[in-house]
Amino acid sequence: MKHQKNIIAAIALILAIAGCKKYEQFPVDKVGIDKIFDPRDSAGTNAQKYLYGIYSVLKNGHNRVGGDYLDAASDDAVSSASSPSNIVTILSTGSYNSYNLPNEENLFGAYYAGIRQANEFVTHIDVVPVLAKYKGYSMKYVWKSEARLLRAYFYFELVKRYGGVPLMGNKVYTITNDLTLPRNSFDDCIKYIVSECDAVQDSLLTFPIADPEADSHRVTKGTALALKAKVLLYAASPLFNGGNIDASNPLTGYTDFQSSRWAAAANAAKDVIDLGTYSLVSEFKDVFLTQNNPEVLFIRQGDNSNSVESANGPVGFPGANGKGQTSPTQDLVNAFPMANGLPITNASSTYDINNPYNNRDPRLAKTILYNGAQWLNTQIQTFEGGLSKPNSSLQQTKTSYYMRKFMGNFEGTNNYTAHSTDWVIMRYSDILLGYAEALNEFEGPTTNVYNTLISIRKRAGINAGADNLYGLKAGITKDEMRTVIQNERRIELAFEENRYWDIRRWKLAENTMNQPRTGLSIVKAGTALNYNPVNVLTTKFVTPKMYLYPIPYDEVQKNPNMKQNPGW
Secondary structure: OHHHHHHHHHHHHHHHHHOOOOOOOOOHHHOOHHHHOOOOOOOOHHHHHHHHHHHHHOOOOOOOEOOEOHHHHOOOEEEOOOOOOOHHHHHHOOOOOOOOOOOOOOOHHHHHHHHHHHHHHHHHHHHOOOOOEEOOEEHHHHHHHHHHHHHHHHHHHHHHHHOOOOOOOOOOOOOOOOOOOOOOOHHHHHHHHHHHHHHHHHHOEOOOOOOHHHHOOOOEHHHHHHHHHHHHHHHHOOOOOOOOOOOOOOOOOOOOOOOHHHHHHHHHHHHHHHOOOOOOOOOOOHHHHOOOOOOEEEEEOOOEEOHHHHHHOOOOOOOOOOOOOEEEOHHHHHHOOEOOOOOOOOOOOOOOOOOOOOOEOHHHHHHEEOOOOEEOOEEOOOEOOEOOEOOOOOOOOOOOOEEOOOOOOOOOOOOOOOEEOOEEEEEHHHHHHHHHHHHHHHHOOOHHHHHHHHHHHHHHOOOOOOOOOOOOOOOOOHHHHHHHHHHHHHHHOOOOOOHHHHHHHOOOHHHHOOOEEEEEEEEEEOOEEEEEEEEEEEOOOOOHHHHOOOOOHHHHHHOOOOOOOOOO
């Protein structure tokens, strides 16, 4: 059995290290558990490589769901691919069950593999006599804290998909152990994740990172506090806090409502703010292009390339080879206010239906490419028959829009060049918006709620206005402010894997996803443009059971104690 454990550990190490670009692989025939956690290795070289391999379990969200962004399964976009078996289309139309939930989102096994790797590390690292220290802590203790926080993050990813899941503690299970573990309650899981964040926060690296070239991908104290804030925000949200899809079922949420959960979420977000080390960068696009900036709290390391442009850039530019994979919806475009901060539906907004993209929130042009937008030294043409909507067999936009977010500054260049493609998992504006949301739910639209939203709108480039409210209305109700915050999250965090989960935790998916996704057919007549709304996809949210994924069929079959989620 010891030999078998060594083989399992060796394979896990090799696979993990292969996914981390900074480190060399070990020879297959020379790796065992005693080599990884070596009591003679005072530098902890092999153990550190194993730890860094755990980071490879993190998902890179760029086109990760069958070639699409997860947001293309929400109301913010559709896939430009024509196949009805497109994975995001399966998700957005509810065409899945416990047998066939697509692997890109059926991450039960993937995250438990990561949890096992973290447990291997936590269990064995103590034998390694690491001499290095960090702020008084043995470096191996810092590494152990990293593994624990990554494990906590993996549990969060499971809980937001499935509800309560089995908690493994630090135990590394083998085939001789009883693996018929029951699911822990949702409450147990939230408490465990939060307690892990609390336990490790002070023994992690702190931002700014001393050696960002080597360590920018590693979790920090800020990451721990941000994860705690995110977890508590989800736990306080309607889906889990008073809106449980199975009211008496502790696996699918709390069985009661407590407003204090909103207070806990607000306080956790405030802890991140009070660190005083994170801030909004002045240029919105730089969040994703400038590495190690003070808005980023947690990343999945990418490479330097133009892969985002190749997959999502507009078609019609010879040499650029964009595939236009992501078609943003008209619903998302309409969500962006005017430059004065007023919604386009407001009579005072100055919105012009014949010039729909003029004087809009600057984030629109930094998130979406629309007809007439500048790109590669020319103007985008998404009118029917235009350069980027040729109406040929070529894959192209279905909505008249292309995604622009995450791409380099190519408005005035002729070609794409390489840039950072790190996937930002958590950033400071997400925490600010979570703080505003939780505080509004607990206390109402206080001055702190207003000021938090103003800081985000000010960075976006919205005009202050005579009242310095950046388009916000004075004296609004809690319900009105909730709508404002939800829309602000939508436009600020578009395509960052938030909207898909937000409409679920707010229990809005049964409304937003049971209507067609829309775009425009723009017809050019001489110099005039006619903007015609079109339906491009009928999405479905069939029943409330879809607020949580089904536990994979195989897991339920092999474990009689693994209860399935309601309705599946």
